[in-house]
Amino acid sequence: MTQKPPSICVFCGSRDGRDPAHAAAAETFGRALAEAGWRLVYGAGDVGLMGRVARSAQIAGGQTFGVIPVHLFDREVGKRDLTTFIVTENMHERKKVMFMNSDAIVVLPGGAGSLDEFFEVLTWRQLGLHAKPIFLLSTDGFWTPLTRLIDHFIAEGFAEPSLRDYYGVVSDVPDLMEALRAALSPRRLSAE
Numbered sequence: 001m002t003q004k005p006p007s008i009c010v011f012c013g014s015r016d017g018r019d020p021a022h023a024a025a026a027e028t029f030g031r032a033l034a035e036a037g038w039r040l041v042y043g044a045g046d047v048g049l050m051g052r053v054a055r056s057a058q059i060a061g062g063q064t065f066g067v068i069p070v071h072l073f074d075r076e077v078g079k080r081d082l083t084t085f086i087v088t089e090n091m092h093e094r095k096k097v098m099f100m101n102s103d104a105i106v107v108l109p110g111g112a113g114s115l116d117e118f119f120e121v122l123t124w125r126q127l128g129l130h131a132k133p134i135f136l137l138s139t140d141g142f143w144t145p146l147t148r149l150i151d152h153f154i155a156e157g158f159a160e161p162s163l164r165d166y167y168g169v170v171s172d173v174p175d176l177m178e179a180l181r182a183a184l185s186p187r188r189l190s191a192e
Helices: 020-036 048-059 092-100 112-126 144-155 162-168 173-183 188-190
Strands: 007-011 041-044 064-069 086-087 104-107 134-137 168-170
Touching: 007 112, 020 048, 020 173, 041 104, 048 064, 048 086, 086 092, 086 112, 092 112, 092 144, 104 112, 104 173, 112 134, 112 162, 134 173, 168 173, 168 188
Parallel strands: 007 041, 007 104, 041 064, 064 086, 104 134, 134 168
Antiparallel strands: none
């Protein structure tokens, strides 16, 4: 029986941010996904890091699965030329469709929306609702303040130290791809 290639859900900014390293990493990651034969699942926008990761995956011949809520179609410039393009009624449905169509979650730099998406899948993992790997791509240390905040609420007794076990932090795309390959290996997936 042939195993289907993994689908990677990417949460990230609809802006590029100030540091050009974030845009470069998004493009490198999109290309790396396509070269690995993996499908990109993302928010279907054609702006910011979202657009960069998708365009890079497409240029490299990758499969793309985009999900956008109707109210963001104009703002995020819905990218209609994806392999699969889905329009949802709201943000909750968007996140659910993205999550259900992926095998792992990667969070690139972004703002409040990316944090919302990260904490939702992290909370679901903490509650035992899924065992999908979650990775933060911390280009130039972008997510360091977030990991310090998580350490803070663990120290303050609002979470168990095991919360740190539910996500990984990597600093560049080669390390991210290596971590994803390890986490998505057939042996590991069948054990979860």
